[in-house]
Amino acid sequence: DAKTTQPPSMDCAEGRAANLPCNHSTISGNEYVYWYRQIHSQGPQYIIHGLKNNETNEMASLIITEDRKSSTLILPHATLRDTAVYYCIVRVAGGAGSYQLTFGKGTKLSVIP
């Protein structure tokens, strides 16, 4: 799976949009971008994933650049409960590919009142 690079930490004011960047310059054509988060020591929580197009769900939006070498996770209105470590992971979607998710160090997002 392609390696990802994320800033170690970010701050965001409560109620503002949190934009978390991720670089994955070696991503392959069949690899998806997944985002997870881990609140304190809880189990990781799936947020969103995408291949080429931008994606939105009830939790967040995912913007993938046209060359697919980077992406941004957007939390539109950050709350204190969004304080967590956010992981950007690239991997093949499934089928005959590897099943494992490789977690890096992620970005520790602190939402400030």
Place this chain on the structure above:
Amino acid sequence: EPEVTQTPSHQVTQMGQEVILRCVPISNHLYFYWYRQILGQKVEFLVSFYNNEISEKSEIFDDQFSVERPDGSNFTLKIRSTKLEDSAMYFCASSEQGTGELFFGEGSRLTVL
């Protein structure tokens, strides 16, 4: 909302003892996983399980580890003879398909003395 449940939430054991961690995946999911996180470190993949057999395992998952799906609901991780370095949070996860959208449990904290 369906969730992955894990028991026990915390187990303390003596070095050399056998430990079994239990998980109840989401009922219609077909793929099952164990991950672990040593305190302050990354979330690490241990093993994936599909169709009653191991699909993939990491270097961490040596002969001291085994997994089993003894009935239609439980998925267990056994550590045969625990070591101090096995102290970690162990996360079970499941997915409906072999994609990267995993649902994680809250974890079982294992402390080996």
